[in-house]
Amino acid sequence: MTAPLSHREEEAIAAADSTEVSRTGAIALTAFAVGLLCVVPLIHLVLDGASVAEALRGFASARSNADLKEAIAGFDDAMEDGSPVGAALRPYVQGALTRGLGAGNSQVFVGPDGWMFFRPTLKALTGPGFLATKDPRPAVRHFYDDLRRAGIELVVVPIPLKASVHGDVLGAPSPVQDRDLPAFVQWMRRQGIRVVDTPALVRQAPAPQYLQTDTHWRPATMDAVARGIVHELQALGVPTGEPIETHLEPRSGTGDLVGLLGVPGFAPPETVEVPVPARRPTGDAQVLLLGDSYANLYADPSLGFGEGSGLQAVLEARLGMPVDAILQNAGGASGTRKALADEPDRLDGTLVVVWELTARELNLGDWEVVPLALDAPVTATTLAPPESPRELEVRVTAVGPTPSVQAAYADQVVTIGITVDGEPAWANLWGMQERVVMRGGRLRVGDTVRVRASSWRDAPPEARTASRSGPDSQPRGAPLWWLEVLE
Amino acid sequence: MVFSSPTFLFAFLPVALALYLVAGRRLRSLVLTLVSYLFYGWANPAFVLLMLFSTAVDYALGRAMVWGLPRHADGGLPALDPEGPRTAGQRRALWASVATNLGLLAFFKYFDFGVENYRALADMTGLPGLDPSLVLHVTLPLGISFYTFQSMSYSIDVYRGHARPIERFVDFAAYVSMFPQLVAGPIIRFSEVARQLGDRTHTLAKTARGIAFFSLGMAKKVAIANPCAEIADAVFDAPTTSMLDAWWGTLAYAFQIYFDFSGYSDMAIGLGLVLGFAFPRNFDAPYHSASITEFWRRWHISLSSWLRDYLYIPLGGNRKGERRTYVNLAAVMLFGGLWHGASWNFVIWGAIHGGMLGVERARGKASAYARLPHAIQVATTFALVCFAWVFFRAPTLTAAVEHLQTMAGMGPGLSRNALVTAQIWQPWHVGAMAVAAAITWGSPWQTWDFAARLPAPRLVAVSAALVLSVLLLFTQSYNPFIYFLF
Numbered sequence: 001m002t003a004p005l006s007h008r009e010e011e012a013i014a015a016a017d018s019t020e021v022s023r024t025g026a027i028a029l030t031a032f033a034v035g036l037l038c039v040v041p042l043i044h045l046v047l048d049g050a051s052v053a054e055a056l057r058g059f060a061s062a063r064s065n066a067d068l069k070e071a072i073a074g075f076d077d078a079m080e081d082g083s084p085v086g087a088a089l090r091p092y093v094q095g096a097l098t099r100g101l102g103a104g105n106s107q108v109f110v111g112p113d114g115w116m117f118f119r120p121t122l123k124a125l126t127g128p129g130f131l132a133t134k135d136p137r138p139a140v141r142h143f144y145d146d147l148r149r150a151g152i153e154l155v156v157v158p159i160p161l162k163a164s165v166h167g168d169v170l171g172a173p174s175p176v177q178d179r180d181l182p183a184f185v186q187w188m189r190r191q192g193i194r195v196v197d198t199p200a201l202v203r204q205a206p207a208p209q210y211l212q213t214d215t216h217w218r219p220a221t222m223d224a225v226a227r228g229i230v231h232e233l234q235a236l237g238v239p240t241g242e243p244i245e246t247h248l249e250p251r252s253g254t255g256d257l258v259g260l261l262g263v264p265g266f267a268p269p270e271t272v273e274v275p276v277p278a279r280r281p282t283g284d285a286q287v288l289l290l291g292d293s294y295a296n297l298y299a300d301p302s303l304g305f306g307e308g309s310g311l312q313a314v315l316e317a318r319l320g321m322p323v324d325a326i327l328q329n330a331g332g333a334s335g336t337r338k339a340l341a342d343e344p345d346r347l348d349g350t351l352v353v354v355w356e357l358t359a360r361e362l363n364l365g366d367w368e369v370v371p372l373a374l375d376a377p378v379t380a381t382t383l384a385p386p387e388s389p390r391e392l393e394v395r396v397t398a399v400g401p402t403p404s405v406q407a408a409y410a411d412q413v414v415t416i417g418i419t420v421d422g423e424p425a426w427a428n429l430w431g432m433q434e435r436v437v438m439r440g441g442r443l444r445v446g447d448t449v450r451v452r453a454s455s456w457r458d459a460p461p462e463a464r465t466a467s468r469s470g471p472d473s474q475p476r477g478a479p480l481w482w483l484e485v486l487e
Numbered sequence: 488m489v490f491s492s493p494t495f496l497f498a499f500l501p502v503a504l505a506l507y508l509v510a511g512r513r514l515r516s517l518v519l520t521l522v523s524y525l526f527y528g529w530a531n532p533a534f535v536l537l538m539l540f541s542t543a544v545d546y547a548l549g550r551a552m553v554w555g556l557p558r559h560a561d562g563g564l565p566a567l568d569p570e571g572p573r574t575a576g577q578r579r580a581l582w583a584s585v586a587t588n589l590g591l592l593a594f595f596k597y598f599d600f601g602v603e604n605y606r607a608l609a610d611m612t613g614l615p616g617l618d619p620s621l622v623l624h625v626t627l628p629l630g631i632s633f634y635t636f637q638s639m640s641y642s643i644d645v646y647r648g649h650a651r652p653i654e655r656f657v658d659f660a661a662y663v664s665m666f667p668q669l670v671a672g673p674i675i676r677f678s679e680v681a682r683q684l685g686d687r688t689h690t691l692a693k694t695a696r697g698i699a700f701f702s703l704g705m706a707k708k709v710a711i712a713n714p715c716a717e718i719a720d721a722v723f724d725a726p727t728t729s730m731l732d733a734w735w736g737t738l739a740y741a742f743q744i745y746f747d748f749s750g751y752s753d754m755a756i757g758l759g760l761v762l763g764f765a766f767p768r769n770f771d772a773p774y775h776s777a778s779i780t781e782f783w784r785r786w787h788i789s790l791s792s793w794l795r796d797y798l799y800i801p802l803g804g805n806r807k808g809e810r811r812t813y814v815n816l817a818a819v820m821l822f823g824g825l826w827h828g829a830s831w832n833f834v835i836w837g838a839i840h841g842g843m844l845g846v847e848r849a850r851g852k853a854s855a856y857a858r859l860p861h862a863i864q865v866a867t868t869f870a871l872v873c874f875a876w877v878f879f880r881a882p883t884l885t886a887a888v889e890h891l892q893t894m895a896g897m898g899p900g901l902s903r904n905a906l907v908t909a910q911i912w913q914p915w916h917v918g919a920m921a922v923a924a925a926i927t928w929g930s931p932w933q934t935w936d937f938a939a940r941l942p943a944p945r946l947v948a949v950s951a952a953l954v955l956s957v958l959l960l961f962t963q964s965y966n967p968f969i970y971f972l973f
Contacts, residue, residue, distance in 0.1 A: 008767035008792070009679040016765040019696040021941035026695035029946050033698045033953060034501075040957075041497040068532045079493040086493065086961040094962045101915035103714075105962060109910060119910075126725040126906050163906060170909035262962075 213255030241320030332357030333365025415470025600829030630670030697760030704753025
């Protein structure tokens with residue numbers, strides 16, 4: 001068919017043809033390799049064929065290159081995260097690698113003496129700095145301007161990274177300063193934004209300030225920051241009441257980093273004493289707290305350390321006044337601002353917005369500018385949710401990314417676009433619970449599902465504080481539904 | 488799609504191999520093409536059209552070169568006489584192929600780089616600036632550097648009379664798109680697989696050799712390159728590190744790129760064998776080299792020999808005098824650097840290698856260096872290669888210079904450096920580096936030689952490598968190969 005063989009081709013063919021292997025050996029190796037490559041997917045199909053079929057369904061409904069890419073990503077996730085063989089083996093392999101060789105994984109760094117760190121934050125601390133990579137300043141400035149126009153003050157509470165406070169555990173001779181945090185704080189103060197000096201408050205709190213196997217703070221550190229916020233609010237002239245007594249309750253929990261490592265029992269549960277207020281103050285709140293998982297810890301049981309406390313409750317106790325709150329795990333950068341933009345009436349009567357966010361969000365978050373549109377309320381063009389729960393059929397018109405079981409938080413709410421009797425609406429529903437992707441997280445555009453529908457305001461508290469994702473096309477201010485899938 | 492991913496291993500590969508084996512002899516190229524397009528489209532389905540366009544153009548131009556010539560005695564298309572004259576039409580067909588392939592490469596890979604540099608030049612010299620809206624943010628199609636070179640080699644081989652044009656489009660499409668080496672090489676020249684495209688054999692021994700290559704290659708990637716990558720990433724992503732960490736990170740990158748790329752090549756060669764193809768070797772113990780000249784005979788052989796045969800020799804090679812030889816060397820290495828990516832770092836990396844090749848050529852074999860003990864020559868060559876890797880890996884030119892300053896003991900000592908140190912000296916990392924060093928300098932075998940004989944103990948070792956890789960794969964997140972970027 002062609003000209004003579006090239007020298008390199010000749011060498012390659014000669015080497016292939018002269019391979020010394022017995023017939024039995026070659027058959028055995030081939031059978032072993034083929035068996036291994038086939039048995040893993042076969043087990044997957046037998047035990048969880050539905051998830052593979054679900055992933056393949058994405059290809060059938062794809063109408064564009066973007067849809068195809070999304071279907072591909074969904075299939076990859078199903079193969080990687082959904083493999084029963086992988087799920088069964090992972091804890092053992094990961095456990096052996098981590099116990100024997102200190103390997104950790106892409107999410108978790110295992111340090112000495114049982115200390116664990118969220119690996120991306122170590123990279124953030126040693127990397128080029130968030131002002132060069134994420135630059136939250138335009139989003140913060142926009143938010144501040146929107147609030148000021150409504151006569152509302154903004155107090156920012158940036159929580160330092162665990163590794164910056166406990167760098168000594170990793171051999172750092174002194175506290176490790178987050179590269180850009182001081183410059184960012186100075187910039188906010190120059191704009192007129194009030195900033196609580198949390199790095200100082202955290203340093204002064206009893207050591208250790210953070211949990212060993214969790215990314216978050218210990219209760220005493222939370223309390224110290226709550227007192228710092230109260231101080232700032234008093235300086236702003238916010239009315240305060242008689243502080244409410246708290247008593248300490250022991251709580252045991254397994255850190256979120258153990259969950260992210262994927263090795264159950266890798267570290268024993270940690271026990272802490274949590275301040276629990278004797279009662280909740282009554283009256284109208286003049287302070288609105290926006291917060292992420294730091295604010296949710298000790299209040300949201302899904303985070304592993306029980307409920308009844310948390311930053312909102314402790315702040316109320318120290319302030320002696322009620323505090324309204326929009327809390328969302330992993331929502332420090334944009335999530336809570338988006339939630340506020342969806343429910344702008346939460347600002348009615350508010351004097352001050354306290355915005356707690358972890359420095360992790362500064363380094364890793366998605367800093368969208370989110371207009372609040374307070375002076376020109378959005379006229380809803382989408383269907384309002386029913387006033388009382390009812391069962392109906394909805395058609396899916398827009399979805400966001402499929403939740404990842406490797407996400408920082410085990411629970412996730414997804415926002416989707418729907419039509420109800422041809423009328424467009426937007427709805428939230430569970431996308432993932434306890435790292436299991438739910439039906440809501442696997443919905444595709446064009447799907448029709450039977451649901452129990454109500455208002456997002458009536459959704460369970462654990463859903464309202466869970467991390468959230470959705471499509472970029474979601475309009476702000478649209479009335480949100482809450483859906484429970486019935487099939 | 489990444490070889491070391493569950494989707495490839497547990498979905499694509501079993502299905503693709505089953506379809507390939509079930510298909511009859513005549514349909515195998517078609518099946519191979521279809522599954523290869525699926526493989527390629529997995530990264531971005533739209534880019535399948537681009538590859539199809541490039542394939543169709545080169546196929547048509549190859550046919551055009553022999554248009555009107557009598558068929559070969561065997562009934563196939565004729566080859567051009569290697570020594571004979573070429574018609575204007577044949578020359579036009581060749582240039583059309585070269586222009587199309589280099590045009591695609593230039594647009595997708597270098598457009599933004601060109602605009603960026605012109606702007607910088609205009610700012611400095613007062614030249615007329617460009618419209619600020621002229622930013623396309625072109626997405627680099629996966630593997631375009633590899634398949635355009637492959638596709639171009641076909642036209643050049645046909646033009647030179649080194650190969651006969653291919654009769655069936657599907658055979659040519661299979662050659663260009665062949666999934667084992669499509670996105671990260673080795674670059675398989677048409678003349679190297681031309682015969683096998685139409686006539687290849689499938690034997691048990693070949694399959695066993697292929698599985699051995701694939702398993703060892705995957706273990707190289709998953710068990711060695713990936714932990715080394717964690718070290719290199721932590722060091723090179725940090726603006727400041729300690730001196731020791733800077734050296735450790737550089738060494739880690741040297742191991743990472745070798746085990747990553749040679750692992751990929753092994754997997755590609757292995758998959759090729761299972762499909763009946765014998766691809767030439769791409770690595771031959773490069774860190775055993777005693778000179779940079781030798782390094783380039785052992786490292787990414789498919790690229791260095793491509794550049795030699797399709798660029799260096801056509802430029803005149805060493806046949807046009809001493810000065811021209813140096814110019815040709817420099818040009819080839821600069822082009823080779825730029826081939827890796829649109830960045831001045833790659834150009835400098837190429838220039839360093841070109842410069843060292845020139846120095847070695849000028850120094851000759853009678854130099855004092857040539858009289859040094861072999862081990863010292865190997866160590867010196869490795870150190871020089873590592874020095875050049877700093878430019879290859881660092882995110883910017885400034886970062887590369889700062890990294891080298893830190894290696895020279897002139898970096899700032901900051902407390903955050905301890906956080907880098909903590910991350911890169913875990914037993915897992917030290918162990919991987921030790922294994923990498925032991926294999927690099929202590930092992931008597933390369934994969935090529937190891938797989939030549941497969942007695943029972945080696946079969947067990949190969950099976951163990953495959954199992955280990957699969958186990959590790961379940962604990963690692965997405966980890967693309969370095970050469971996917973090029």
